[in-house]
Amino acid sequence: MQAAAGEVEAVLDMLLPKPVGPEMQLFEAMRYAALGGGKRLRPFLTIQCGRLFDVGVAQLRQVAGAVECVHVYSLVHDDLPAMDDDDVRRGKPTAHKQFDEATAILAGNALLTLAFQVLSRPDTHADPFVRCELVTRLAAAVGGRGMIGGQMMDLKAGEYEHTIEAVTRLQRLKTGALFVFACEAGGLMAKASPKAMHALNAYAHDLGLAFQIADDLLDVEGNAGRMGKAARKDKAADKATFIEILGVERARDQARRLADQAMRHLDLFDERADLLRAVAEFAVARDH
Amino acid sequence: MQAAAGEVEAVLDMLLPKPVGPEMQLFEAMRYAALGGGKRLRPFLTIQCGRLFDVGVAQLRQVAGAVECVHVYSLVHDDLPAMDDDDVRRGKPTAHKQFDEATAILAGNALLTLAFQVLSRPDTHADPFVRCELVTRLAAAVGGRGMIGGQMMDLKAGEYEHTIEAVTRLQRLKTGALFVFACEAGGLMAKASPKAMHALNAYAHDLGLAFQIADDLLDVEGNAGRMGKAARKDKAADKATFIEILGVERARDQARRLADQAMRHLDLFDERADLLRAVAEFAVARDH
Numbered sequence: 001m002q003a004a005a006g007e008v009e010a011v012l013d014m015l016l017p018k019p020v021g022p023e024m025q026l027f028e029a030m031r032y033a034a035l036g037g038g039k040r041l042r043p044f045l046t047i048q049c050g051r052l053f054d055v056g057v058a059q060l061r062q063v064a065g066a067v068e069c070v071h072v073y074s075l076v077h078d079d080l081p082a083m084d085d086d087d088v089r090r091g092k093p094t095a096h097k098q099f100d101e102a103t104a105i106l107a108g109n110a111l112l113t114l115a116f117q118v119l120s121r122p123d124t125h126a127d128p129f130v131r132c133e134l135v136t137r138l139a140a141a142v143g144g145r146g147m148i149g150g151q152m153m154d155l156k157a158g159e160y161e162h163t164i165e166a167v168t169r170l171q172r173l174k175t176g177a178l179f180v181f182a183c184e185a186g187g188l189m190a191k192a193s194p195k196a197m198h199a200l201n202a203y204a205h206d207l208g209l210a211f212q213i214a215d216d217l218l219d220v221e222g223n224a225g226r227m228g229k230a231a232r233k234d235k236a237a238d239k240a241t242f243i244e245i246l247g248v249e250r251a252r253d254q255a256r257r258l259a260d261q262a263m264r265h266l267d268l269f270d271e272r273a274d275l276l277r278a279v280a281e282f283a284v285a286r287d288h
Numbered sequence: 289m290q291a292a293a294g295e296v297e298a299v300l301d302m303l304l305p306k307p308v309g310p311e312m313q314l315f316e317a318m319r320y321a322a323l324g325g326g327k328r329l330r331p332f333l334t335i336q337c338g339r340l341f342d343v344g345v346a347q348l349r350q351v352a353g354a355v356e357c358v359h360v361y362s363l364v365h366d367d368l369p370a371m372d373d374d375d376v377r378r379g380k381p382t383a384h385k386q387f388d389e390a391t392a393i394l395a396g397n398a399l400l401t402l403a404f405q406v407l408s409r410p411d412t413h414a415d416p417f418v419r420c421e422l423v424t425r426l427a428a429a430v431g432g433r434g435m436i437g438g439q440m441m442d443l444k445a446g447e448y449e450h451t452i453e454a455v456t457r458l459q460r461l462k463t464g465a466l467f468v469f470a471c472e473a474g475g476l477m478a479k480a481s482p483k484a485m486h487a488l489n490a491y492a493h494d495l496g497l498a499f500q501i502a503d504d505l506l507d508v509e510g511n512a513g514r515m516g517k518a519a520r521k522d523k524a525a526d527k528a529t530f531i532e533i534l535g536v537e538r539a540r541d542q543a544r545r546l547a548d549q550a551m552r553h554l555d556l557f558d559e560r561a562d563l564l565r566a567v568a569e570f571a572v573a574r575d576h
Contacts, residue, residue, distance in 0.1 A: 027446065121420075135404055139402070139405030144318060145305060152314035166310070
């Protein structure tokens, strides 16, 4: 993952505008938020899923860069005072703390827009049908009926009952949809079979839930320094989490079960899927 | 334009998600901001430019709807407290006043995302090359090197000299780029000749500047009630405007000249361009 993170860093550096002109603070903020940090898990998934099918590495990296742009945009906006109001992210001040709120909002918007620009560009894939499919699916995954809807649900956590169904739906929207896109993108670029696409979808779905439960556990038990962000925020903010419903022990068991299940979805792939299997292990064993 | 506004209203109503679920406030805010108001000038341009070449009306309306989604997103975000901090828009409370800041940010994000989803969908155009081109060009027009860069430049107006070149560049980014996309989209969908595309580009460019100067004049001289938004805001906020540099009389002359020039770019089109000619007239003669 560290090697892949280096590749992602390099492609982001290439995709992001250089800071020039009277609007340069916008580009500085995009670079500040996107470069030099993060696990790069989602772009790693895109690259590894694409490698299952021998998709060209340069094109995979580009799509992986777009996926990370969208993830960073979501972090920058989630951290805003009007949202979760966080001061620290990836071990440094959040974008609105480093610059200001207006700049953080605009930088997020520009990162989101850049992702669509990259996906639709001819050098991302030779087949325009594939490029359109990437754009349509990313927009569906992170739009009002996807990630943004999940964020709204998160903010309205005080207004509905926190059943297991509600929390599962919240996490599927807020985290799961982009995990699914990150994995499916590799398959789409290879025009993978429906069976392979189904496996990627199921893997991403279970991995996303396992990852989210582990995230919730880290919020309860984790070390803020190691995570590079504040801990113990969920309960204070009355967030809907799996811990709240299952308790710590059952949540940990559930994350473990989901990670194992995610790995089993990869049974139809050979040893090229070993890194994806290892990611499922990492998702539940990590301390950051 | 009123007839076209009705068409745009109908297509937006169809494109926007219906408010259901615990995240329904997001969909309510998207509909609140997008429906029931506005001149619908940009989608009108898309429809009229497409009609020059006999592009199918249903497809044109869909692209016009995407253009308006992007424009509304830009208004919702521009009105935020961290940006221009406006309370009234299109004659009603701004989205963050009607709902809250978080909801307004998310609704803007979801409108932007929806635009890309619509452009990339198969029912928007039979040729995926055209759909990709629409996505790439819209993203370029409204991204960091386009509209968002213009908004950043607007916020940093105190940090550079307000020369005619700087203000022209600011307006080209902030307003002009989306005008150009709105017009070119119709030509792209028809695979219009380079000569016709150039004419649309030049028309949109001059129209956008004329429109912006008229907007600046309205800010100085206009009636807030008729405009549906606050007046006399630019000077108070130290915005970079054409009025500041040219004064009211020369700015009015310049808008007139640009509108005439915009019309002349349409000389290669027949009477089907008459409504586009009338729009150039409207851009400088309007009182709202």
